[in-house]
Amino acid sequence: MTALPVEGAAVLRLMESAAPFSHPHDQNDYDVGLLLSSDPGQPHAVAVLIMPQDGTRLAASCCANMLRTFPNIQTVIMVGIAGGIPRPDDPDRHVRLGDVVVATEGIIDYGHIRETDTGPVLRGRRGGGLIAPRLLRAATRLRAGERNGSRPWEELLGPAVPAEFARPAPGTDILRIGTHHIDHPARPEPAPGEDMPRIHYGSVGSADVLMKSEQRRDALAGQYSEIAAVEMEGSGVATATADCGRNWFMIRGIADYAASGKNDIWHAYASYTAAAWTRALLGVTPPLVELRDDDPALPLVAPAPENDVVALLGRVPGDIDLRAVWAGAVPELPEPGLPLFADVIDLYHYLAGMNARPGVSHPAFRFVDWLGHLLAGDPGPALRKWASRQSRTGVRAPLPTPGTPPGRSGMARPSLTLQITVDGLDRGLCRITPYLQVASGPWRPEPDEPIVTQVGGLAGETAKLVAAAETRWRGVADRADIEFLLPVGLLNTAVQWFDGPEILGESRPLCLDYSVSLRSLERMREVRIHRAWSHRWRQIDQQPFTGRVLWGRGSAAPDDLQRWRRELDGDARYLVVVLSEPPGTTAGDAELRAALRAGVPVVLWDQRIPRPESGTLGLEHLSAEPGRLPEHTRAARLDAVQATPGGRAHYGRTVALLWDDADRPISERGAVA
Template sequence: MTRRHRTVNGSLDLADQERLVTAFMQIDGMRRRRTRDLYVTLLEDELGRHLPFDRHEEELHDVWSLVRACLTTTGAIHALAGVLERIHRGSTPMTGLNAVVAELVPEPLLTPAESRDLHRLVSALERGGGAASPYASVLPSLYRRAVGPVGPVPDHDVRSIREAVAHLEQVLQGADGVPPLLVLVHGLAEHAEGDTAAAVRDWARRFAERSGVDPARLAGPERPALPWGLAPDESAQAGTYLTVECRHDGAGTDSLMVTAWLQKGTDPGITLRSDDEPLPRALLPVLLGELLADDPEVVNRDDPDLVIEFVLPRGLFGFAFDQLAITVDGLERRLGVDYPVVLRSLDRLRRGALHHHWRRKWTRLRDASQDGEVCWVGTPGEFDNQWLYARLLQPSASVLAMAFPPWGDTPEPVDELWVGLQAGTPVIAWCRREEPSDHLVKQVTALLATDPMTLPHRLLDLRRQAALNGPGEHPGLDLALLFDDADRIPEPYQRLRPPT
């Protein structure tokens, strides 16, 4: 079995990079070196800085190198698309490129002009920097105040304003709705002097106006300062996760493309298995047993608790992953009896347009879980899809429960699970029995209506009880749980989310 131990970098995978490159290559001028060089010059003017990348004689390789450089520079992909838009506006290839960029690359927090101005101000603030910089002693506390309860929390103290800005330029807003970058810049203005201080305050004022943020909210003395490495919301962020992505290996096969990585809270992830080779579905329990019992990263983790997440496309939700039988040192047990096992939607993680409702619904569930309501669907097609979608968009509708398993593995026709994902529903549960009894329905409804945020661990307890008592009328072995924590998007998909 092919395995690699490396830090997950969160960049687009090769397939998505290829989609971007192919879309850019559809633009006529991108296929010619001379006009491509002109586009790069215009892009650098837009960014306000040089964009280094390796050049190649082969056109495809040169465009691929340019795209990879843009992906590592905040806002560069959108800026390049903007340059092309001015020249090729309205063309069919341009429309296609815009669609691919919108799907794969989150909108940057700052416009190119705002980013240029900010980086010029950063250079002015850091002039004569290093240990002698007047910001060296106050920058860590300013950063922590800006970050508040959302992160990102680096694995070291920030050492420069430029580094702090680089962290926060990718974060759209904090839990209180204020972009942490704006709080940081406002704090820097308080310590700046002369014309630079005035320019920094003016930048913060203009950005606040565009963002619709009341300047009075920027001081934020109540924003908690957290030590590096401490996750602010332990219910959502803390813990250790073994995340396993499974995808079909093409049509008509019973093999899966499997990637597995270990991640503690929001720390960088460690890839345990890459999807270089398809894995027969029957060998998935063997792989899981090896990871859990033999992989040194998993075995030697600091946190004894471990949540297992399966990231799945629609067509795999009908498979009972929590009931997989793993064997460790000769003893067989169900995976869902050993660990909390939850499912996550690969389609929603990859579809940026679905993130807005999801983020909004999750935030409400997290902050007011006692007010959540369960939307129960007893039979397939019981409700019109448009009615169900509108019902699930209601703020109080936090959980979708289905008395039947999902079946949809293609875009058409739409099933209830896909309606729930589109509506942003963060918690979706279903019974794998085709015809659950009224008693079982009441048990499941009561389970889901009580503190949805603790569902993964409460369901673990139920699965253990069911293993003791036998299936019968116990929901433990028949209930599947999709639990999509929008505060803890697995690191490889960070690139696919609107920055948060």
């Protein structure tokens, strides 16, 4: 939690994969992402809340809402700035601007007072809540390492500090008592460099009081010798975490001396030093321990709801296809032996014996929910209600919506993927390798023998392959998709308007009967960028959608194009790129290759040169809902046919979509399940 935008910006600058998040029943806005832990393979999952303003009461309210929205949060860390308590006569405890104070000895609520005839009297220490023991242990490790010269937070400071968080000039760190200037004492050994912060461990004063009084500050320091800083949120957060059974930790960068004449000169740098030390702290903190696959599973639900679902499953019709339910609900799991598919209750108990995975609803709940969706009558609605209730109160992960598009939940619809490569010697020849996904389920397409043809004969061969696929799809109720896995040189080919197979003496363009999308052959082959590709693809399905759309720079100057590429590479939230020109042009090729290299899974463009205003408006309309681009693109193409003769004035006629599912790889040896 942070109280000021500058504090939140400092934290977000040091996070990985930060993305905005909101919840319809929570007025707070969040950013969620990752910070490294002591285990390189398992970072900490972090939610960041920037409060609308400071104050202990508001902090308590915001914290309570955050813990309801993110019920798996274990520790709330308050990160930001504070007023320091200087002690020039005691060099060991003297706090200077830019230093960091860690509240290892708790919080003193100095606003909790008793009014007496002689004036206000503090009612004593009120360090509510529990200081996070995991982080106390990690702070001890950092403190011990510092005595040996190890200060990992300094790697993030000095020349590495972004310009907007730069350390102010030394002459601005002015300490006064009244009108008298006081010299700072020499730093005790072992001391960091003059341009690096000291880390202080002690207690922090907290109250709804903006401290701007040297006398009041020094009186507080005299009463509590271990107090090192004062701020305005800690006591509220400590109270909220105590009420919710969580713990807290506080890290503060010193931005002023809590005295008259205070200013904002050191706010940004102090925010950054606090954030840097926080990152170092979490970097030596082990991640939360998860159940391993071989750990014995705890009972999934209590006996009463277990009896309820068994009774409901006993009313499921005997002719239900349980293998189809399995494929729809838990496609990521291998199928068990056939005997289990003979009894729906046995299949439920088999799934209930598994461990849940982080962030995913338990497979038993998904199985019951999917079964309920397939049963329009009794006991379908009751099964869905049971699964929804258990998922909310048990594993606390939302149930997926049945029927989500391919690649969005590990599922693939029936599809035909045509991998097309151009001959290395005769550029007029190409090879088509078809991969057929026969039915909905896990991605397991069947490769067929390649076909060699002239590039000009692609449309005719495609029609034959689609006709052959339709014979295999006979009896499949789901809509089928067509994908073209193309080299960059062919990506602007209008494959969506290839004629499909002739039916009753008539052939229609493929895009009228199928969702037609493109994929990148070069990226499929370049495994070194698959990790970035997979990372961005995972965000496509987030609800609400938190990704970003980046528009191309067109015929910009080279420097502008380089800045555009740096923006793309530096922000993993860019999931969609809209090209300013189609592939085959200088600008289009440069933008496309940058998007592919960065791992952007979705690329959209208009195939016309130059792009008319109607095309730009059409692309704006489509990119407004990136998660539904395949459906909306197909709808635009259908509209194009009906809009004008030939449909050539409508953007749907010339829109191209690269929808590159990172969960559906194809290697040179065939499809990878």
